[in-house]
Amino acid sequence: MDKVLGIFQIGPVQEFISRSRKTQDFWASSFLLSYLISKAIEKVIEIGGELIYPYTNTENLSSLLQNTCTPIVPNRFVVELDKDKAVEALQEAEKSVKRELSNIANTIKGSIKIYSIPNSTSYIDKIFQRQVERFFEIYWIIYPLDNNYANSYKKAEIIFSGRKSIRDFSQIDEPGFKCTLCGEREALSDKEKASREEIRESWSKLRKLHKYEFNEKEHLCAICTIKRLYPKSIKECNEFDIGAPSTATIAVSPFLERLIENYKNRNIEKEKIEDFLRGLNEIENILDEGIEGRLLKKIRKKINNDDILKELNIDGTYFLKDTYDNLSTDHPEIKDKAEKIKNILGEFYKKFKEPSKYFAVIQVDGDNIGEEIGNLTSIDEHRKFSNKILNFSQEVLNIEDNFLSKVIYFGGDEGVIFAPLRDLLNIIEFIHDLFFNIVSSNGKPTLSFGISIAHYSHALQKIIEESRESLKRAKKIDGKYSLGFSLLKRSGETVEVAIKYKFDHISTIDFMKKIKALYEKDEISKRWWKDLYDDRLSFIGRDQELFKDIFISEVKRYFLRRVDKGIDPKPILKDIENFIGVIPIYNGFDIFMGIMEIIEFIYREE
Known part of the structure; x- marks a missing residue:
């Protein structure tokens, strides 16, 4: 037939x-x-x-x-x-x-x-x-x-x-x-x-x-x-898996994870959490305002069946002091109760760092998938390739077990994930490695990412739009296999960077993680790249053939000024030199500065 x-x-x-x-x-x-x-x-x-x-x-x-x-x-x-x-x-x-x-x-x-x-x-x-x-x-x-x-x-x-x-x-x-x-x-x-x-x-x-x-x-x-x-x-799914946490809940999830771990390790008294929850419930009753939220899967697993921790299933905004300032302004009758909650949160902040107010939207899309399918010679080959793509999508869902994240959609070779800043770079790397292990065994096709970073209160439509625009910028890079970042600051300033995911053996994400690790270990001042930026007029505009040599020399000079004298700077300086060596000459300074600003922002705000 x-x-x-x-x-x-x-x-x-x-x-x-x-x-x-x-x-x-x-x-x-x-x-x-x-x-x-x-x-x-x-x-x-x-x-x-x-x-x-x-x-x-x-x-x-x-x-x-x-x-x-x-x-x-x-x-x-x-x-x-x-x-x-x-x-x-x-x-x-x-x-x-x-x-x-x-x-x-x-x-x-x-x-x-x-x-x-x-x-x-x-x-x-x-x-x-x-x-x-x-x-x-x-x-x-x-x-x-x-x-x-x-x-x-x-x-x-x-x-x-x-x-x-x-x-x-x-x-x-x-x-x-x-x-x-x-x-x-x-x-x-x-x-x-x-x-x-x-x-x-x-x-x-x-x-x-x-x-x-x-x-x-x-x-x-x-x-x-x-x-x-x-x-x-929706009747077919587990009620806990239906829907998605709010942007605030995603942003503060590392703080909530630290709170749970400190409680389990008895660094926080049970009574403190009970006082926090009691005060919050009193405010809820007065204002008739819902406080319940949806938690990320990894947080839910940590809570398990603990009676006290289960009560922490509240929206992320209620772990932020600003929320209570705003509520007190609109409802003066709760001011005293709000102050008590703020004091408890203040104690938590001192013990294990205050929560972040920023999160990321990650857009993922395969490169040249249509071209790859066009080279297949039979229906069986097409089905095998389709099965690889579907297996990749299914494996991506494991992100929610391994990292604080929410997979909003992942159909075929494209998807959207929401994540707090702390796990952002690891999630990108995880998805990349999955794709190349399951779908792209010979290096083709490839994958590109568009990432927008924004305050939880920023309009969601705008954040999603920016992640798409970041992906478009990544896709404009010759050969694709690229990353696009868009950092939306509260000041209104936007930092945009598009760069290859990998240059031969040099991974952009791996490089970013190495620089971030220096900040985490307090081995270098975050000021070092800003010093370099302030002095940019002394070497920008030089002959292009000499530019990279001058740029690398200046980077080393400013880096050594701010690095901890107790560490050997040679390995990381070599990484920086190699990274600058492979980025494009015509806009290499802007790319490098943009990447440095995004790394420093992630570290500071995570």
Whole structure:
């Protein structure tokens, strides 16, 4: 029987995922897409399709999604189909996606009982129907398979790209006040042509129904409401694995880990933690404000079943003194209680370092994956390669056991991880090594990273956008296999650096870890590279052929001024000389200074 290739994709991915105010929104968007595509894959297989990408020879993808509770299924698939069943299979897959989405939307709509006037449910229904039915775009094509698989696949991808470029368009009228998250669609209300005051009234009722899920000034559309409430409707996963910790919780997680370890080692009295929790609960009761948070997996494992430590499942903001200053300003009646909590936190800070307020978003993406697939000569080779990619994705999830981190999404060769600064460099190295051990045995394909570092209170959409821009800058480097960093300072200044991950035998991450280790051991002043920067005019602008020699000479001079006299500086100076020797001449100074600033910032703020 004649065979064809089918390619199927759900979108728009970036638009759907990036419009996220909370980490929970970001995770829910990714998980929903993975869930919907897994249902489409199930339907295609049921009608006789044989999956090529993503491919697993051990378990079905829906089970994998449920077992990991992490968005691990990419938003597209490639399948081998019988010619006479191909159209039916992909049409049914599309119907399956729409049916599952409709069921989820109806469940969430049913939980929004904000109706205050007779027959008002009909307008809520209209908003949901209009926004949900028109939001997702589903594309698919079929293409004949011949004896030259590589050629068939390349042509199928060209046709699919052409299909995507012809986006389905329908004029959408979105009246009334817009969603405060996406800013594009009409905000939900229980009355057509509702006034702003009537919308506020509707959402006040909704906030009481779904306590702590919505901020005071949020009025969301159907799509953004689905993202926010979808985690509550997920039944297949362990409740502790659903969703994602807040950015503050991720930032302070090393502090929380130190707190737990000090408690277990009896360096902190049980009564101190009890006093902290008691005071916090009193404030919660007075303000009627939720304090519960989601903890990272590694923290949860350390807490285990300890009755006291289990009570530390609170949002990261409540481990920061600033939080209580802000609460006291807005609610003077809690000032005395807030001061007591601040005093307890102050004692913790003195014993084992105050918590960080910064965290990182890591974007990961394979380089030249399409080119690698294009060189495969058979479906079996493609399936084997797909299985490697899926195994890599699954192994990446072990990051959460080994490091403080949250894998928000990892489908195929691309993913997003949130991490505190302390573990950032180790996580990048861990993912890199996994990829080259599992996928890239001969050095091809490669992997690139985009990293944004920001304060936990910075707008999440902006941080995610910066991580993507960092990845784009990395991808512009010839040959790719690169790193892009973006450091967003509270002052508004942004430090941007793009650099190769590896120059022959020199690893940028390994070099960064060596410099950071000097700071950790207090073997050199953090001021040394700033001295060099202040004196830059004395050697910048020199003849390019002489520049590197002069630059290296100046680096050594300033380094030796600030290094601890008790250590042998030769090994690290050799590393610095080798590193400067391989970075580009035309912007080598800026790259070196940028890397130094990022290392020093990570050390200072971790």
